[in-house]
Amino acid sequence: MRRKLIDNPNGCTITHAMNIIGNKWTPIIIYVLGNKTYRFGELAVRTGKISRKVLANQLKEMEECGILIRRSYDETPKKVEYRLTQKGKELLPILDLICSWSEEISLQATPD
Amino acid sequence: MRRKLIDNPNGCTITHAMNIIGNKWTPIIIYVLGNKTYRFGELAVRTGKISRKVLANQLKEMEECGILIRRSYDETPKKVEYRLTQKGKELLPILDLICSWSEEISLQATPD
DNA sequence: AATACTGGTTACCAGTTGGTTACTACAAAA
DNA sequence: TTTTGTAGTAACCAACTGGTAACCAGTATT
Numbered sequence: 001m002r003r004k005l006i007d008n009p010n011g012c013t014i015t016h017a018m019n020i021i022g023n024k025w026t027p028i029i030i031y032v033l034g035n036k037t038y039r040f041g042e043l044a045v046r047t048g049k050i051s052r053k054v055l056a057n058q059l060k061e062m063e064e065c066g067i068l069i070r071r072s073y074d075e076t077p078k079k080v081e082y083r084l085t086q087k088g089k090e091l092l093p094i095l096d097l098i099c100s101w102s103e104e105i106s107l108q109a110t111p112d
Numbered sequence: 113m114r115r116k117l118i119d120n121p122n123g124c125t126i127t128h129a130m131n132i133i134g135n136k137w138t139p140i141i142i143y144v145l146g147n148k149t150y151r152f153g154e155l156a157v158r159t160g161k162i163s164r165k166v167l168a169n170q171l172k173e174m175e176e177c178g179i180l181i182r183r184s185y186d187e188t189p190k191k192v193e194y195r196l197t198q199k200g201k202e203l204l205p206i207l208d209l210i211c212s213w214s215e216e217i218s219l220q221a222t223p224d
Numbered sequence: 225a226a227t228a229c230t231g232g233t234t235a236c237c238a239g240t241t242g243g244t245t246a247c248t249a250c251a252a253a254a
Numbered sequence: 255t256t257t258t259g260t261a262g263t264a265a266c267c268a269a270c271t272g273g274t275a276a277c278c279a280g281t282a283t284t
Contacts, residue, residue, distance in 0.1 A: 017214035022134035077230040102129035189260040
């Protein structure tokens with residue numbers, strides 16, 4: 001089953017964006033992929049403890065959002081590769097900013 | 113009841129950051145506050161359909177994260193004001209980037 | 225014939241998120 | 255005395271998220 005998007009009747013842009021990247025695994029998958037190409041199994045290992053079910057769901061969703069490309073080869077055993085689209089790669093520097101913000105230790109004495 | 117943070121045993125930075133801003137209302141509250149100061153009731157109106165319970169939870173959580181300041185006045189009826197800290201304001205341009213990314217229409221012919 | 229490999233899917237389930245409604249405290253105003 | 259206004263809190267609940275374990279398909283290997 002697919003993820004249910006949170007309500008966004010007004011088409012709020014930030015809500016829409018958080019619908020795409022604001023879940024447990026999507027940012028991790030984007031980071032792991034970076035400029036590389038990985039197969040399903042490799043992603044499962046490199047992202048950590050993500051379950052195959054959730055990984056499959058996220059990848060499908062990210063593909064629909066235009067964040068990544070799924071390429072399936074007609075081989076046996078199956079071979080499926082995933083890589084970020086240009087739009088997906090554009091998220092990398094933004095995620096970097098978010099990380100910097102989050103790591104930053106506030107040294108200020110005044111709260112504001 | 114407070115929000116339960118998602119598992120982050122490895123201390124993954126992006127997971128930590130998404131724990132803070134990756135929920136339905138936090139980015140909206142940050143946008144609504146901006147550089148202004150609002151009372152609880154004003155926030156409830158300006159953020160839209162957020163329930164008072166969830167708003168109270170989010171504000172408490174954001175205060176603990178150092179994103180905003182809660183100032184309570186000893187008056188009757190009660191008066192409580194909220195405003196972003198410097199750290200909270202630093203999120204504004206990042207949220208702008210996320211919005212731009214999300215609004216951007218891909219005009220490219222090639223998927224990558 | 226059974227097992228392995230890969231990329232999933234299915235059924236089931238616990239925990240979390242966020243919503244609704246009613247309620248509280250306190251003082252002032254009607 | 256009842257109502258008004260503010261800032262919440264408490265009890266309850268439905269929906270969604272993500273996890274586990276088992277299973278499938280197709281081919282190749284043992």
